[in-house]
Amino acid sequence: MTQAARTAASAQVSADSADDEPLPRRGLIFAIVSMGLFMVSVDGTVVATALTSLQRELHAGVQWGAWTITIYSLGQVLVMPLAGRISDMYGRKRVFLAAIVLFTLTSLLCGLAQNIQMLVALRAVQALGGGSIMPAASGIVSDHFGRNRDRALGMFTSIFPIGGVVGPILGGVFVTYWSWRGIFLVNVPIGMALLILGAIFFPAAVGHRGGRLDLVGSATMAATILSAMIGIAVLGDGSAWYSPGVLVPELLAVAFGWLFVRHTRRAPHPFISLHLLIGRGFGVMNVINFLYGAAAIGFGALVPLYAQERFGIPALESGTLLTARAIGMICVAGLAVAALRRTGYRFPMIVGFLLVSAGLVMMFLPPSGTSAYLWLSIAAAVTGLGMGLAVPAANNATLQFAKGQIAGVSGLRGMFRQAGSIIAVSVVTAVIAQSSTPGFSLGVSFLVLAATLIAVIPAVFLVPEHRGAW
Incomplete structure (x- = not known):
């Protein structure tokens, strides 16, 4: 066996x-x-x-x-x-x-x-x-x-x-x-x-031992991630994209990434199997999770700043805006989980991504006939409804293909989402640092993130569909 x-x-x-x-x-x-x-x-x-x-x-x-x-x-x-x-x-x-x-x-x-x-x-x-x-x-x-x-x-x-x-x-x-x-x-x-x-x-504690821990693979992957993220973080601090503080770490990330792939192809027990990175279903879900992290998770860190810069909402009030998003998620997530065996993965992800995109567009649009705080709260709640629908499906997609490696798949999923979030926040903050109207520029960034999430919807049809228990 x-x-x-x-x-x-x-x-x-x-x-x-x-x-x-x-x-x-x-x-x-x-x-x-x-x-x-x-x-x-x-x-x-x-x-x-x-x-x-x-x-x-x-x-x-x-x-x-x-x-x-x-x-x-x-x-x-x-x-x-x-x-x-x-x-x-x-x-x-x-x-x-x-x-x-x-x-x-x-x-x-x-x-x-x-x-x-x-x-x-x-x-x-x-x-x-x-x-x-x-x-x-x-x-x-x-x-x-x-x-x-x-x-x-x-x-x-x-x-x-x-x-x-x-x-x-x-x-x-x-x-x-x-x-x-x-x-x-x-x-x-x-x-x-x-x-x-x-x-x-x-x-x-019981594990599924599969050979020794691949120290070379783990080291080269860690070096790849760390180099890439340091370059992005430096960019977010206001450095130009062509500055040594950005380019050198990114070039190192490319080099370490090449070494990681080269080693993984040859290792008998690789740290992370290439199948979990680019195999059936896994590759497309990694891309989706990365872009979802950028659009849905990353924007959350920017909402309080946006409310203060564009609409002059006080700091304490702007910090509570995302409460509406949490309420929206809580209201929908339980129902989405219960219905997951009937709906499968694709439908809730598509509807959820569309709702998150709609909420992002609403964030950009100026409020009409209502207070800015109420309008932004409604927009945040819409994004919460979308996240509540999409997240359970995105979390479970492909897991039935790796039942004995669920912790490993969960770690990769979290890595891609967090990486997308960090990159989105860093790039957006680097852009607004050079803008004379940072509030409006943040609003435009929400439109870009909405377009990104809509653009990823065709990729959802490549995710292996599954209904019922597994």
């Missing part, structure tokens, strides 16, 4: 045994990993509304302050595929608990940081823990929900963007009523609780 066949057989046995597990226990496991994912997601955006207070207390410049956000995204993009692969090989419980320990410890240290350089370095380490949680947690959910794992995964992975929306609001609350340090220190009791509950209720 081949390694792939053994992995598939093991996944099927796991699904059969999971169906016999008591529902309350499965619900508790789902709650534990969901809280972990929510905590990590919130930390990706919670710093945004605390930047001014943070910079003032630590005597930091704007660029150093921005790196507390950028480095967190970079670290997550870097570690997600690695954590997914290790989870599949050596067990999800080990990776999840180790990630919780690392995330909690660095959260404590971030809250105690005495200078901005120390905080940025700690945020990079914190991101490695945070980025490892999602793929390991996805594997845990898959292992414990048997034939209902498609629905469980659809609901579980919809938590991540909701946490990202809640982050700026919580940041505003902490800064107003406590301190910017509270946004990190609050993770400590939560992380300790998750560590204890996970150690007690998660079963013994």
